[in-house]
Amino acid sequence: MAIFGPRANLFMNAALLGATGGGIVLLLAVWVVPVIGYNTQERFAPQQPIPFSHKHHVSGLGIDCRYCHTEVEKSADAGMPSTAICMTCHSQIWTNAAMLAPDRRSLADNTPIRWTRVYTLPDYVFFDHSIHIAKGVGCTECHGPIGDMALTWKARTLSMSWCLSCHRDPAPHLRPRDQVFNPHWQRASATPSGAALMAAYRINTENLSDCGICHR
Amino acid sequence: MKPWRGTAIAGLAGAAALGLAACDNMANQPKLNPYELPYGAQTNWPVTPPPHVVARDEPEHPPPAPPVTMALLERGRQRFDIYCSPCHGRFGDGNGMIVQRGFPRPPSYYSDALRNAPSQHFYDVITHGYGVMYSYAGRVEPADRWAIVAYIRALQASAGATVADVPPNQRSALQ
Numbered sequence: 001m002a003i004f005g006p007r008a009n010l011f012m013n014a015a016l017l018g019a020t021g022g023g024i025v026l027l028l029a030v031w032v033v034p035v036i037g038y039n040t041q042e043r044f045a046p047q048q049p050i051p052f053s054h055k056h057h058v059s060g061l062g063i064d065c066r067y068c069h070t071e072v073e074k075s076a077d078a079g080m081p082s083t084a085i086c087m088t089c090h091s092q093i094w095t096n097a098a099m100l101a102p103d104r105r106s107l108a109d110n111t112p113i114r115w116t117r118v119y120t121l122p123d124y125v126f127f128d129h130s131i132h133i134a135k136g137v138g139c140t141e142c143h144g145p146i147g148d149m150a151l152t153w154k155a156r157t158l159s160m161s162w163c164l165s166c167h168r169d170p171a172p173h174l175r176p177r178d179q180v181f182n183p184h185w186q187r188a189s190a191t192p193s194g195a196a197l198m199a200a201y202r203i204n205t206e207n208l209s210d211c212g213i214c215h216r
Numbered sequence: 217m218k219p220w221r222g223t224a225i226a227g228l229a230g231a232a233a234l235g236l237a238a239c240d241n242m243a244n245q246p247k248l249n250p251y252e253l254p255y256g257a258q259t260n261w262p263v264t265p266p267p268h269v270v271a272r273d274e275p276e277h278p279p280p281a282p283p284v285t286m287a288l289l290e291r292g293r294q295r296f297d298i299y300c301s302p303c304h305g306r307f308g309d310g311n312g313m314i315v316q317r318g319f320p321r322p323p324s325y326y327s328d329a330l331r332n333a334p335s336q337h338f339y340d341v342i343t344h345g346y347g348v349m350y351s352y353a354g355r356v357e358p359a360d361r362w363a364i365v366a367y368i369r370a371l372q373a374s375a376g377a378t379v380a381d382v383p384p385n386q387r388s389a390l391q
Contacts, residue, residue, distance in 0.1 A: 061302070061313050061317070062302075062313055063302055063313075063316065064297065064298040066298050067298055067302065067355075068297060070354070075250075077250040080251060082354070083353070084350060084351075085355070086359075087350065088349075088350040089314055089319060091301075091348070092318070092319050092320060092348055093314070093318045093319055098227045122241070122242070122243035123222070123242065123243055123244055123247065124242050124243070124245070124246040146279060170378075194378070
């Protein structure tokens with residue numbers, strides 16, 4: 001009886017190919033799948049109960065971010081507008097618009113509008129809007145061209161490497177405090193340098209990438 | 217089929233299922249985040265708190281008007297531009313962007329009635345709303361309401377100002 005049968009080569013080739021292919025699939029699964037846009041939802045605009053347009057309200061009408069996101073300067077959470085905030089204007093204008101029907105129903109039934117989250121972090125990350133605002137990080141640093149988004153899409157991956165890229169070198173991401181909420185701000189020649197802003201805001205990078213800064 | 221094979225396959229499948237379940241990696245912990253529904257809550261949870269509940273930071277009595285300082289006016293201008301200017305306009309003439317888009321026009325701050333109105337009136341309107349204007353109590357803190365009132369007073373004073381009212385060392389900036 002022969003040790004290797006007539007199909008031994010076939011089995012061997014199949015095993016080698018399978019091992020190589022399997023290895024490649026495994027590497028892709030570990031290294032590539034987590035960072036592709038489909039997985040990070042980057043540039044993805046989830047469906048919302050009301051197709052709210054930041055472009056119309058922010059760039060078109062010039063409404064400040066804080067008119068609706070009232071908590072952003074003093075709390076971890078930016079604050080989603082209550083139905084009453086929408087109705088401050090929409091009790092008088094666009095009162096019959098079909099796309100605002102969920103808003104009117106929310107007011108009549110006294111139940112909040114259930115928006116779909118665009119930006120979400122795992123529960124072990126403790127992000128705080130207020131400190132970023134206070135230290136001169138503009139909204140658009142993380143939220144992209146939010147003032148020009150007809151539908152809100154996720155502008156950044158929110159991956160840990162992305163967070164750390166700024167925590168290790170914040171200077172290029174800072175702006176004067178009075179420009180934090182300006183969605184169209186551009187660095188000009190008269191703008192104080194990143195290093196000057198770091199000093200003015202007393203940002204110390206020594207501890208900024210410690211684990212405990214974001215994980216508690 | 218050998219008897220241990222079925223057990224092995226079931227064991228592997230179980231391990232794979234456990235592995236997938238572990239992918240959550242404590243991303244969803246049993247704690248409540250803002251806007252998160254409590255476990256097992258209905259989607260139509262009541263938004264009105266139980267009776268007699270007050271906000272932790274709500275002052276028992278409205279604070280008295282603080283002394284007017286430059287810092288207060290700057291704060292007032294910032295808050296006015298955020299919350300009031302969409303309708304009242306940056307100058308308080310009642311011709312803001314939302315009014316231009318069809319919202320009923322509010323009275324100008326430069327009318328005699330509002331020039332002579334007590335400061336408390338502006339504070340109360342911010343707190344409780346007036347006519348078609350909603351309450352801004354949830355958006356503008358009591359201290360900021362006084363800052364806005366001070367800024368409105370400054371706007372009213374500036375409307376009738378002459379060059380003689382400007383300090384001499386700053387007059388050149390106007391010319």
